[in-house]
Amino acid sequence: MVYECRRQSILQLFEDKPRLNVCAPMVRYSKNAFREVLRDYNVDIAYTPMILADVFKSSEFARQDYTTNDRDCPVVVQFAAHDPIDLAHASQIIAPFADGIDLNCGCPQKWAYKEKIGAYLSDRPEIVHEMVRAVKAVVNIPCSVKIRKHPTNPHITVELVRRAQMMGVDWITIHGRTRHQKSTEPVDYDIIRLVKESVYVPVLANGGIFSLADANAMYDNTGVDGVMAARGLLQNPALFAGYEHTPLACVEKYVNCALAYGTPTSIMHHHIMYMMEATMSSVERRSFNCLTSTPAILDHLAHYYGVQCTLI
Numbered sequence: 001m002v003y004e005c006r007r008q009s010i011l012q013l014f015e016d017k018p019r020l021n022v023c024a025p026m027v028r029y030s031k032n033a034f035r036e037v038l039r040d041y042n043v044d045i046a047y048t049p050m051i052l053a054d055v056f057k058s059s060e061f062a063r064q065d066y067t068t069n070d071r072d073c074p075v076v077v078q079f080a081a082h083d084p085i086d087l088a089h090a091s092q093i094i095a096p097f098a099d100g101i102d103l104n105c106g107c108p109q110k111w112a113y114k115e116k117i118g119a120y121l122s123d124r125p126e127i128v129h130e131m132v133r134a135v136k137a138v139v140n141i142p143c144s145v146k147i148r149k150h151p152t153n154p155h156i157t158v159e160l161v162r163r164a165q166m167m168g169v170d171w172i173t174i175h176g177r178t179r180h181q182k183s184t185e186p187v188d189y190d191i192i193r194l195v196k197e198s199v200y201v202p203v204l205a206n207g208g209i210f211s212l213a214d215a216n217a218m219y220d221n222t223g224v225d226g227v228m229a230a231r232g233l234l235q236n237p238a239l240f241a242g243y244e245h246t247p248l249a250c251v252e253k254y255v256n257c258a259l260a261y262g263t264p265t266s267i268m269h270h271h272i273m274y275m276m277e278a279t280m281s282s283v284e285r286r287s288f289n290c291l292t293s294t295p296a297i298l299d300h301l302a303h304y305y306g307v308q309c310t311l312i
């Protein structure tokens with residue numbers, strides 16, 4: 001962990017800026033190097049990948065996976081937890097190095113449901129209530145929940161957000177798909193609008209934001225306070241700055257940050273493949289996909305695109 005972080009009030013941001021651009025939590029991907037690039041392209045808040053609170057609180061090794069610095073602001077650390085005591089403990093450890101804490105109530109994976117974390121909580125307002133209470137009792141930084149649409153009953157979603165709000169949650173993110181839906185299915189504007197109309201805290205809408213036009217459609221249909229993108233930003237970290245495809249300067253900055261932060265080659269490789277999907281021909285993509293070493297990747301970028309990166 002890096003121990004200095006310029007703190008920025010997310011609550012102030014919500015007051016000052018009517019439409020916030022947010023990078024979603026993404027396991028493996030929304031790490032420090034990627035978050036740093038997003039800040040150049042109009043992203044207001046960036047989330048870390050989901051961190052398991054029980055592992056984080058008890059393992060120094062697990063804690064080393066989270067790094068931040070004074071350029072990584074504001075950053076929201078997302079925890080997955082089932083036990084309020086684990087969550088409170090992990091929140092206490094992270095609070096000096098984060099600008100907000102989020103509780104994952106949306107992870108749809110089977111293993112997570114079995115562990116009673118993620119989307120399991122989207123069905124259980126009473127547990128979320130206890131989780132938010134536990135965080136608020138021990139830290140004084142903003143706290144949010146990221147939920148999914150309930151599979152069958154919108155009233156459960158409304159109850160969940162209202163109870164979270166009652167316990168002092170500072171904003172809510174709603175992904176407008178159920179845990180059973182594919183990410184290619186359209187998001188449900190109605191449930192997002194219902195959540196927005198049911199609470200007084202700010203609401204972020206998540207799902208299917210790949211362009212500024214998508215963001216505008218979300219605002220027009222739901223009246224939310226900000227939008228959160230995941231795959232859209234992986235493909236084009238400059239989307240909120242109005243770029244249709246990832247500019248090369250953005251790729252160059254990402255690679256230099258990844259090298260500086262010691263990002264594993266495989267993760268850097270994946271990021272570049274996502275970012276350059278629209279730029280590379282299928283033949284080039286096939287040969288790029290086969291590269292396995294950092295020097296080979298850097299050579300490719302320099303040779304085809306003149307991208308200059310420094311391997312320290």
Ligand SMILES: Cc1cc2nc3c(=O)[nH]c(=O)nc-3n(C[C@H](O)[C@H](O)[C@H](O)COP(=O)(O)O)c2cc1C
Nearest residue numbers: 024025026027049050104175207208209229230231
């Ligand atoms: C690679 C990847 C990793 C993800 N990891 C997380 C995570 O750690 N926590 C979380 O709440 N959601 C996670 N999600 C879900 C996204 O945050 C988001 O809710 C979902 O992708 C819908 O947004 P989109 O349509 O903009 O992609 C992940 C999604 C992707 C594609």
